[in-house]
Amino acid sequence: xxxxxxxxxxxxSAELKELTDxxxxxxHILDHEGxxxxxxxxxxxxxxxxxxxxxxxxxxxxxxxxxxxxxDFAGNHLDGATTPPNEWxxxxxxxxxxxxIVSVAHTHSKWSTIFSVLPIKLxxxxxxxxxxxxxxxxxxxGVGLVRTLERGNDLAAALGDGPAVLMRAHGDAVVGESVEQxxxxxxxxxxxxxxxxxxxxxxxPKYLSAEELEVYNADQxxxxxxxxxxxxxxxxxxxxxx
Amino acid sequence: MxxxxxxxxxxxxxxxxxxxxxxxxxxxxxxxxxxxxxxxHVSVRIPEQSALLTIAQVSPGCAALDKLVLxxxxxxxxxxAKPAPYEWxxxxxxxxxxxxVMSVCHTHSKWSALFSVLxxxxxxxxxxxxxxxxxxxxxxPKAGLITSVERGQxxxxxxxxGAATLLRAHGDAVVGASVEQxILRTVQLAFLGELAxxxxxxxxxxxxxxxxxxxxxxxxxxxxxxxxxxxxRLGERRGA
Numbered sequence: 459x460x461x462x463x464x465x466x467x468x469x470x471s472a473e474l475k476e477l478t479d480x481x482x483x484x485x486h487i488l489d490h491e492g493x494x495x496x497x498x499x500x501x502x503x504x505x506x507x508x509x510x511x512x513x514x515x516x517x518x519x520x521x522x523x524x525x526x527x528x529x530d531f532a533g534n535h536l537d538g539a540t541t542p543p544n545e546w547x548x549x550x551x552x553x554x555x556x557x558x559i560v561s562v563a564h565t566h567s568k569w570s571t572i573f574s575v576l577p578i579k580l581x582x583x584x585x586x587x588x589x590x591x592x593x594x595x596x597x598x599x600g601v602g603l604v605r606t607l608e609r610g611n612d613l614a615a616a617l618g619d620g621p622a623v624l625m626r627a628h629g630d631a632v633v634g635e636s637v638e639q640x641x642x643x644x645x646x647x648x649x650x651x652x653x654x655x656x657x658x659x660x661x662x663p664k665y666l667s668a669e670e671l672e673v674y675n676a677d678q679x680x681x682x683x684x685x686x687x688x689x690x691x692x693x694x695x696x697x698x699x700x
Numbered sequence: 701m702x703x704x705x706x707x708x709x710x711x712x713x714x715x716x717x718x719x720x721x722x723x724x725x726x727x728x729x730x731x732x733x734x735x736x737x738x739x740x741h742v743s744v745r746i747p748e749q750s751a752l753l754t755i756a757q758v759s760p761g762c763a764a765l766d767k768l769v770l771x772x773x774x775x776x777x778x779x780x781a782k783p784a785p786y787e788w789x790x791x792x793x794x795x796x797x798x799x800x801v802m803s804v805c806h807t808h809s810k811w812s813a814l815f816s817v818l819x820x821x822x823x824x825x826x827x828x829x830x831x832x833x834x835x836x837x838x839x840x841p842k843a844g845l846i847t848s849v850e851r852g853q854x855x856x857x858x859x860x861x862g863a864a865t866l867l868r869a870h871g872d873a874v875v876g877a878s879v880e881q882x883i884l885r886t887v888q889l890a891f892l893g894e895l896a897x898x899x900x901x902x903x904x905x906x907x908x909x910x911x912x913x914x915x916x917x918x919x920x921x922x923x924x925x926x927x928x929x930x931x932x933r934l935g936e937r938r939g940a
Contacts, residue, residue: 583817584808584869585845649737649810656814659901663817666869670843677845678786687738687759 461530466507469526469538474511477502480637481511481561482521487641487688488565489519493648498565498629501549502637504528510549514539533607544603547610548631555614559633561640564604569651570630573597580624580654582666585674586646592668595622595630595647603628622647638685645684704776708749711770711779716753719744721940722879723753724763728939729930730807731761733887740807740871743791744879746770747802752791756781760807765940775849787845789852790873797856801875803882806846811893812837812872822866825896825905827916828888831863834910837889839866840873864889880927887926 467473481502488494494517501512507530514527528537531550535542548564573580574597581587581594598616600609604625613631617623621643622632632647634640657663666674709715726742736759743754750773758767758781769785770778773792777784791804815822821836823829840858844851846867855873859865863885864874874889876882899905908916931938 582869584813585843586808653810653814656810656897657817659897660818660820662819664819664868665817666843670869673843674845677847683757683759684738687761690759690762 460532460534461507461509461536463536466504466509466528466536469511469528470523474504477505477637478511478523478526481513481526482523483689483692484561484563484637484641485513485518485521486692488563488644489517490692491645491648491688493567493644494518494565498563499543499545499549500637500640501553501562501564503553503560508554509536510553511538512543512546512549515541515543544605547607548604548613551607551610551614552617552631552633555611556617556619556633558635561634561637563632563640563644564629565632565644566629567644567648567651569648569655570624571628572655573651574624574626574628574630578654578658580647580651582650582671583657583663584650584653585666587650587666588671588674589621589643589646590650590671591620592666592671595620595624597624597626598631599626601626638682641688642684645688704772704774704778706749706751706772706776706778708746708751711768716746716770719746719753719879720765720768723755723768724765724939725931725934726803726805726879726883727755727760727763728934728937729883730805730886731759732934732937733890733930735809735886735890736760736807740805741785741787741791742803742805742879742882743795744803745795745801750796751778752795753780754785754788754791757783757785763939786847789849790846790855793849793852793856794859794873794875797853798859798861798875800877803876803879805874805876805882805886806871807874807886808871809886809890809893811890811897812866813870814897815839815893816866816868816870816872820900822889822893822896823907824892824913825899825907826892827908827913829892829908830913830916831885831888832892832913833862834908834913837864837866837872838862839868840870841868843869845870880924883930884926887930 496517501510509530513521516525527539579594632644730736738759743752756769769780823836874886
């Protein structure tokens with residue numbers, strides 16, 4: 459299922475400018491907020507195509523426009539830098555399985571990693587976790603980097619129709635219907651992981667029930683507030699956009 | 701909501717200049733001190749009015765003079781930036797119930813959020829906690845953002861005549877007789893939460909008794925000192 463490169467806009471096209479700016483900013487946010495270390499990546503769907511843009515073998519905190527790469531869902535190179543990240547199938551397989559998803563983050567978040575190897579689940583105990591189910595995200599048990607379509611499909615199956623999946627002894631994959639939503643979820647998953655860890659030192663916390671999560675989900679959302687705040691915290695690093 | 705009969709100073713009047721600067725700097729302080737993330741707000745009562753100033757829908761860390769909103773206690777818009785924060789009833793309902801309160805802070809402080817879902821309360825293990833009852837801050841138990849006057853009144857009922865309440869799976873609301881006091885208490889509540897957490901890891905602290913708290917509360921306090929210090933830590937971010 460190869461995508462013809464003539465059928466997609468180039469990474470540097472005006473059409474994709476806003477999306478690629480957001481992709482770069484999202485990488486810098488995850489780094490600045492302490493979620494990524496030297497590894498991890500953010501992917502975005504190329505609108506209307508079986509293709510995505512991610513960062514080419516570079517740390518999220520260091521990404522610049524010339525280090526973006528576009529691939530189709532089979533991994534064929536379409537545009538940009540030529541060294542795909544090892545784990546490009548994370549993006550390809552999830553975006554293929556979930557047509558409503560615009561952006562995917564893969565991180566080695568400390569807090570996702572810890573709960574990926576504990577018998578205790580990471581569960582919502584703050585309304586920031588209202589995007590999760592009451593019993594928390596599933597854990598992908600596969601071992602090995604997600605370098606093949608087979609592993610990518612297994613990961614997408616573990617994610618199911620959820621917002622996030624932990625990856626055993628590895629990290630997480632988090633999805634959003636916008637880059638902003640993906641960032642909100644990824645940063646909040648890390649906060650929730652930390653807060654779960656703190657609370658569990660005291661015994662069993664009083665987690666949010668499904669009914670309580672429902673009440674919070676009926677409240678208004680603040681889609682751009684977090685994004686605006688995170689961007690304000692980047693200050694000097696914003697220049698990397700250019 | 702009833703139409704407003706507000707007779708106080710207009711949003712742009714010079715009379716509100718000082719209060720506006722305090723709200724902005726209060727917000728920036730909470731962000732700088734690591735209490736707020738992208739959410740939360742600080743308010744101040746307009747003296748002798750059923751009205752308050754707070755930040756419009758903006759993160760406390762991004763607060764600015766042109767991002768403030770003036771509201772009456774029914775939520776009527778009286779001037780400034782729009783829209784009002786969804787949880788404006790936190791401020792309006794507490795101020796209506798508590799004439800002594802001049803300022804309210806609402807945050808998602810990690811330490812308040814933590815103790816809000818634990819079976820043990822957040823009790824004072826340091827003299828900074830002399831504004832708390834010996835048994836710890838009360839906990840507002842309900843789910844849902846405080847977006848209605850009904851929920852705001854229930855929160856004010858939980859707070860009663862206290863200085864702080866935790867909100868289950870949410871954060872806290874802290875009051876003061878001035879912005880400076882509300883900010884100081886909010887920062888100190890986070891300190892107390894971290895301290896109680898660290899001590900609990902060691903088997904639990906020897907918490908302060910009622911008598912010990914009363915002794916500390918009888919000592920002089922230094923209201924302007926921390927505000928000056930917090931402002932100095934804002935550096936270039938000082939907003940007003």
